[in-house]
Amino acid sequence: MLTNPTNVINSYVPAIRENYISTSIIQNKAQNKLDALKSSNTFINSILGSLNSTLFIVDSKMRLIGFNDNNHLIFTRAEHEVIGFLFGKSCGCANANKNNGICGTTPACKNCNIRGSIVNCIQTKESTRNIPIGHTLFREQNDVKRELMFSTKYISYQEEEMVLVIIDDITELERQKQEIIKSRNEILGSIEYAKRIQQAVLPRKTKLNSVLGDHFVLYKPLNIVSGDFYYAASIGDWRIAIVADCTGHGVPGAFMSLLSITYLKEIIEKDGIVRPDIILNELRNSIIKALRKQNNNLALLEMDKQILEDVVESLSDGLDISVCVRNNKNNELLFAGANSSLYLVRNNEMHEYKGNRMPVGYYLKMDKFSYQKILTQKDDVIYMSSDGYYDQFGGNNGKKLKNKRFKEILVEISSLEMKHQGEKLLEVYNSWKAKEPQIDDVCVIGIRTE
Incomplete structure (x- = not known):
């Protein structure tokens, strides 16, 4: 006998009604709680x-x-x-x-x-x-x-x-974060490639040993790539060593360093120029031409002094540089510098030879660079440096190391073997810097004369 469908449906009605009522009660209680919560000004606020x-x-x-x-x-x-x-x-x-x-x-x-x-x-x-x-x-x-x-x-x-x-x-x-990370990784990849290019143009250890003899190089970029660079070359009996600090650091400084190294190779290795003042004059001309900064000095001088200073500051792309040219046969050393010095320690005494007070680049008064002739003695130690070492903040008071203390350190380490001098300089630098962030590229070269 077939069961009446109506009776089957009716048999489930109590259960459906009970479940509906139960659900309604839960929802009503929850709604009542929400209403109660909303009535509390403190809770709402x-x-x-x-x-x-x-x-x-x-x-x-x-x-x-x-x-x-x-x-x-x-x-x-x-x-x-x-x-x-x-x-x-x-x-x-x-x-x-x-x-x-x-x-x-x-x-x-x-x-x-x-x-x-x-x-x-x-x-x-x-x-x-x-x-x-x-x-x-x-x-x-x-x-x-x-x-x-x-x-x-x-x-x-x-x-x-x-x-x-x-x-x-x-x-x-x-999503934006992932895009930034992707862009950052692409940029870092490009900078890492630029680092390999920069390292490729810096002189290799074998060349440094051949040109500089007994020496050390302390090279510590602030970022992946550096605005500081060093250069070495031999032309006949002359041994040329250069330390330079380009405008800025990181990528801008690195591009300027590559540009400068390219011109130095043309001036020294291609044209055979070894006198340091001529090297700097030629380098300045090349950089100004490359950066299209051949402004007319006469026109600039007609400007108001403050405007003139602002223009010069805006055209300040260039570099501070030390050029040391040695002839080991007659112990003659020629030095020219742009906003830099050459330090010579002899018998624990410091001798500082200051370069011209202007950069290699556009400047308000672009005089010709000059050079100094120095007769070296056996076991003299020659140092050239960018300002990154002694401008570093640190110590107990978070102040700069300063050039005076830097020269004292050079005298203190001058009797050590050259390899150990470089290690000691780095040790002193890190100790001074401690937890302070590095603020600039660091490049120091030391050479002991024969």
């Missing part, structure tokens, strides 16, 4: 106020009982569709959606940082702050991956334990 973040209140059973007006940033459901429901379903968690909204029962739930933090917050009353996570939300019949930042805070209201959950959608920020 401190929690449910006008926030940029999305704010949720979750009870100890993981049910959503309240949220602020920014909930649309995370989900688009109406209030009656989320209040009283488990947090995962309310927020549109894709994992909960696939399992009929049973938040906490899916394989992914055990690894859910938000759920874990809420449970831990209830158990320990300890808060979490600014935890980044990637979470998949169910939106318009599709799974959408979002980057979120959340915090949890334990609260108690009318003797009921709850957790305040604050969520920010940082998807766009994360």
